[in-house]
Amino acid sequence: MKFTLSWLKTHLDTDATLQQITGTLTRIGLEVEDVEDRGAALAPFRIARVIEAVQHPNADRLRVCTLDTGDGTATVVCGAPNARTGMKGVFAPPGSFIPGTGITLKVGEIRGVRSAGMLLSERELGISDEHAGIVDLPEDAPIGTSYAAWAGLNDPLIDVSVTPNRGDCFAVRGIARDLAAAGIGMLKPWAPARIAPSFEGGPRWQIDYPEYCPWILGRTVRNLRNDPSPQWLQDRLISVGLRPINTLVDITNFFTIDLGRPLHVFDVSKLSGDVLTLRPGRNETFRALNGRDYTVMQEDCAIADAAGAQSMAGVMGGETTGCDDRTTAAFIECALFDPIRVALTGRRHAIVSDARQRFERGIDPALMTDALEAATAMVLELCGGEPGEVTEAGAPPAWQRSATLHFERIAGLGGSDIPSEEAIASLERLGFGVQHRDPASVTVAVPSWRNDVAAKIELAQAETLDPAVAAKAAEGCAAIEPEADLVEEVLRLRGLDAVPSVSLPRTSPVPLPTLTAKQARKELVRRTLAAQGMAECVTFSFMPQNIAALFGDAPDALRLTNPIAADLDQLRPTPIATLALAAQRNAARGYPDAALFEVGPGFTVDAGERQNWIAAGLRSGTTPRNWLTPSRSIDAMDAKDDLWAAMIAVGVPLDALVLTQDAPAFYHPGRSATVRHGPKTILGSFGELHPRVLKALDLIGPVAAFQLDLDVIAEPKRRRKAAPDLAPFQPLRRDFAFLVDSDVTADALMRAARGADRNLITSVTLFDVYQGDRLPPGKKSMAIEVVFQPRERSLTEAEIDAASQKVVAAVAKATGATLR
């Protein structure tokens, strides 16, 4: 909502400075977004007379001017061709900042003559591009006074952000009222006189859609002239960014801003018949004042004459019945529309208009008659003509409401000790009328323009609530809400900075854990993966649908209907997908070696939950080059290492895991695995990405990735650890090399070895895998180290041999292996 200071002062009698006014507006909830104060930049410049202009002794094009500045004389060197004795101009003293050049003026010497100031051109003033000469003011311009004030350029433009609850402040008068209530000046009285009709007849209203329009007024003014509006009105509209059109239209726009009261004018000669009907739309198209065609639909409200819809009620008028310079009779519309229906119509047709903005926040229902009278008076004054009688349809809605404030609530809710007298005075200044008071409370009538206070309560209670609980809560809301509205008003006018702040009382001297065990686990995974050498990323939850489809299901149910960009339309199935895109971007920047991870959501339509917390990581390119450790390509084992680190950190029992080679299709089928815990639970997967996926993403492989589904990991148990097994005897280590069929897995072999004697064998480590020319075809060699831990005494050679034989036999039985 933009308005100028001078416009504000037509409603507000105040000596307050601009700064006091803007500071107060912001404090009371009318946040000042911007103040454009052209006068401030022009403040140093005063009107001066050139007493004498003589030729510069050392320069043909320069003159030396002696000035009367009002408070003395000054000498300046001036290059303007129009500088002459006797003229009046705009003087900039030394030290002033010149807006047009960005220079701060200093006393200087120009070709040997001292120059203390400057006479300015319009361009130097920053008010136009004119630079042919210095500003040449009329003879009656008063010497020594502020140029900006004299030229009317000192009218600051204030832009406030009006919150959705304060429709009354989409009016200069509404803002003036709030400022007056906050102690900034007095609201000027305003009571338009009733205008007696001088003829009968003209268009009449009919309401066939009372849900949309409960009450409407109108009046015809005939025999008028609709010329361009007078300069003051044009200036007023231009000052807030509106384009003057013609007097009648300008008058309606003026009242939209001035009173927050949108009006509309029909050209009577363009109407068919003499009845204007407010009725539901019939899917009829009309051309609106913005030159576009709109179809008025069933839920919208048309203002229709005999020829059909001429206006979209509350949102925008029509072009064919609008007023122009040939208009001689106008019908002024002053209506009350249902805010919700106007909002829905406006949104349905995507029309943003000053009228909609005000109607959808609610119009002061008590202002209708006064606004129509004021508008009529201005039409008569500016356009001449004769006023008709006021015609109306419908009836004023019952808007009167009252609210009660118990004074103890000011401290109880607002945390402030405000004397009851002060609270009442604040409410009265805001227009609330005291109806009843006693020592503990006051009951006030809510002013007609404050539809946000003690408003009708619409709840959207959860369907799952117990009916008794819901009813009690609703009753409590009805009891509390109007009072909260009043507390807010009282606090607002004093400013919330006046409320003493109190630290939150402690619930426990030492805080209990903030995170649940599950939440803490997520943090632990995050830190573990970073400690693995990966950089944490936060990538978008949405991505291109075709890429998402490479990484899993990309169903339409998870596709945005209104994405911000075509390539941000699909909710990702797994963070691996967006990490792959991140790796691609890094590679394109010249950083192909990426180690990235993310702990974030993956989306699915499975089951009830559509979102899973997933820890995912991705490595691409090669390991770092180093003189000790040769660089190598990233492979599936890198991803497995990362995944295992994460699982170990959160206590997944590794012995219970089963790997199956059925990882999701975005992995290389032969170089990936699904990690299962029991037959049903899938914890995650790891592997190298499928070459087809790499090709589609233009990634140079190999790229290895993993994901861990954090939601399926069992809740960590708060269990004390058993005492550790610290055998007093040294362990024995024996190496075995087995020859096996090449499809025998390491897991099968190691499990068999481990199971050979569960009491004696504490660990089995695979330290070599060989497959090649020195072995028979279809065979490979796997070498393990087995640790035997004696418990009661040292083992004899015979016992060690027996144990080793058990290992060989168990492995042979399970895998068909032979000792090499």
Place this chain on the structure above:
Amino acid sequence: MTDDLSALQHETEAALAAATDLRAWDAVRVATLGRSGRLTALLRDLGKAPPEQRRERGAALNRLRDSLTARIEARRLELEEEELDARLAAERLDPTLPPRPRETGSIHPISRTMEEIAAIFGAMGCEIAEGPDIESDWMNFSALNIPAHHPARADHDTFYLPAQGNLPPPVLRTQTSPVQIRTMLARQPPIRVIVVGRTYRADHDATHSPMFHQCEGLVLDRDLHLGHLKGTLIDFLRGFFGIADLPVRFRSSYFPFTEPSMEVDIGWNRRTGELGPSGPDGGGDWLEILGSGMVHPRVLANCGIDPRDWQGFAWGMGVERIAMLKHGMTDLRPFFESDIRWLRHYGFSSLAPTMLHEGA
């Protein structure tokens, strides 16, 4: 000492001196003290000496044996020392060589900031509540007193998913506030929770991202008032930015889900971007940082909580915004770009998680 013994002593000493490694030294030792060594032979032959000389020669031989044993041992130590010196010299390493590579990872500034938020509000007794990114229209709007026609809906630039059946289409949550609703439906007050998570709005430029993070708070109890809300937020902001005298300003405002509502500004210097009270370099400017208010009675009633029994407050702020202010970042977009250069530059060590006693 007889001549032969004296000769043995001199010759042995000369041989020891000539031995420059342990192998030569061992040859001297064996040749002298070994089973067939010269001294051993002399000792063995002692019995053949005439009895009257035997005693004297025996004593001389013993002295010689002790002396030579000591000399040989001393020479061994010398040679070992020399050998170690030579080995150490040969094993010299260029200490400026780079060690084996170890990649260091990093924690994203958003995660770090969320940790800091959790630590500070956690110290005030808050728990963390969570909710899904895909929400129903009711959770995201209606329950929060934003009905379908409300002008505030238009400000939200909501992302929608296809409708299922006759229900309004699900949305990507535009705020973390639906988790307030979930919390109030799931349990009874008193409640102290914060919510940190992803939120979505259709807006994209240097200060807006279609996905961003919010931190939401909800505190409900019997007698908490606006003063507690102010205290809570002032305590948080000063703790988070580590500025004990950070100016904090409260302005009346409007949000559908709170009443009274207020916006909160912090003091900064518009010119330098420094947060804090005004100083010699200027300052005294205000920067909007978060929105807050007393929970609206309708929101409580929508969740079955009687506003006569319970009241409290809520707040919401942008995680990236406070992170940017704290660390002097100017552009929002790189947070989600995953540029490894940016991540390395602004990322945090995984081994230095937020701990209040170490300084958040």
